[in-house]
Amino acid sequence: MKEHAVKTRITALAAGIAMLSAVSVAQAEQRLLIGSTSSSSSHYGYFVAVNQLINEYVEDVNSSVAETGATVDNLRRLSRDQIDMGLVTTNTGYQAYAGQGDYSSRPVDSRLLWVYTVAPQNVVLRQDAGVSSMAGLEGVRLNPGITGSSTEATTEAVFETLGIAPDYVRGSTSDVVDSIKDDRIAGYVKSGVGKRLDGSTMDIATFTDVAVLSLDEQQAETLRSEMPELAVVDIPEGAAQGVPAYTTWAFGVAMHASPSLDEETAYQIVKAVMEHPDPQANAFAALEGEDMAEMTLSVGSVPLHPGAARYFEEQGYEIPEALTPVE
Numbered sequence: 001m002k003e004h005a006v007k008t009r010i011t012a013l014a015a016g017i018a019m020l021s022a023v024s025v026a027q028a029e030q031r032l033l034i035g036s037t038s039s040s041s042s043h044y045g046y047f048v049a050v051n052q053l054i055n056e057y058v059e060d061v062n063s064s065v066a067e068t069g070a071t072v073d074n075l076r077r078l079s080r081d082q083i084d085m086g087l088v089t090t091n092t093g094y095q096a097y098a099g100q101g102d103y104s105s106r107p108v109d110s111r112l113l114w115v116y117t118v119a120p121q122n123v124v125l126r127q128d129a130g131v132s133s134m135a136g137l138e139g140v141r142l143n144p145g146i147t148g149s150s151t152e153a154t155t156e157a158v159f160e161t162l163g164i165a166p167d168y169v170r171g172s173t174s175d176v177v178d179s180i181k182d183d184r185i186a187g188y189v190k191s192g193v194g195k196r197l198d199g200s201t202m203d204i205a206t207f208t209d210v211a212v213l214s215l216d217e218q219q220a221e222t223l224r225s226e227m228p229e230l231a232v233v234d235i236p237e238g239a240a241q242g243v244p245a246y247t248t249w250a251f252g253v254a255m256h257a258s259p260s261l262d263e264e265t266a267y268q269i270v271k272a273v274m275e276h277p278d279p280q281a282n283a284f285a286a287l288e289g290e291d292m293a294e295m296t297l298s299v300g301s302v303p304l305h306p307g308a309a310r311y312f313e314e315q316g317y318e319i320p321e322a323l324t325p326v327e
Helices: 002-028 042-057 071-079 090-098 150-162 173-181 199-205 217-226 263-275 277-283 292-299 306-314
Strands: 030-035 061-066 085-089 111-126 141-143 187-191 210-212 231-235 246-257
Touching: 030 042, 030 071, 042 061, 042 263, 042 277, 061 263, 071 085, 071 090, 071 150, 071 246, 085 090, 085 150, 090 150, 090 246, 111 150, 111 199, 111 231, 111 263, 111 292, 111 306, 141 173, 150 187, 150 217, 150 246, 173 187, 173 199, 199 210, 217 231, 246 292, 263 277, 263 292, 263 306, 292 306
Parallel strands: 030 061, 030 085, 141 187
Antiparallel strands: 085 246, 111 187, 111 210, 111 246, 231 246
16 A cells, blocks of 8 residues: 555656746747738748748747738737737838837837848729829729738838829728729839739639729939838739839838847747748749849848847948847
8 A cells, every 4th residue: 555655746746847837848949929910812821831941940939820900000019919920011111220210209110130031012903994094093992901001001102102092992902802893992102022923813703894093204213212111122024914014112021029029039040041041032033033132131120139130240241330230
């Protein structure tokens, strides 16, 4: 009986130790949430690929992706500590960090990890809408970008600067795509994928002829002088079959992080992303052959997270003054 009692106590002790060990391991594992964009966007697939890299190559971190309303929504969530990292465009990220425009009374302190693409903003319309120029959008039913996104905010600022007032229709990408197909609205503004049109635009174009509007020379010069946070880019013929060359505005698309993300974790995440480009290019074709480190240091608009800066410096890159980490 005594021997049985001793064995029982030993078994119970061993079980307790195993339970405590499991709890300790669980407590040591850092859980991170990444804010992305609409799941119908090609950018969402990129964040899924990044999430897989983090879980595979960064020890003691368990990350997951949340579908969100993109930049503006992600900045709001970062400010409320609801996400740890997220998609943020360089123009809106700068305005939020500097407390400009809509953020003048509520700046958002987020830090740059990396830039993964430069996104042309394509003004896509049904060809039968009868609109052939930006000026022709006056009073036309147009979606400026998914609700809460940087595309939406930037589109409105661009057209206000150009003195053009479309009849804006709000909604998610899937709702807007259906509305364009059904001829309930004329078109939308959608981030491109490098020099190609976005997947949702190609979906529309399957059964509906589309046109992409171009800035004229005067409009392009107006944006260069009055909205220097944006780039004006020339897209060559072939963004999609039958689409001629056009000029539009663009910004970088980046991964920003909360300042509270610890330096070592940020370092390991950036290292994993920079050193394993193939899965990202497979998920987001515009990345093929691109140098994300160079893109980050040339297009980034807010200070780097200290962990990101440490990685780039170790690789021999010089950090621009504007991107130097701050306390």
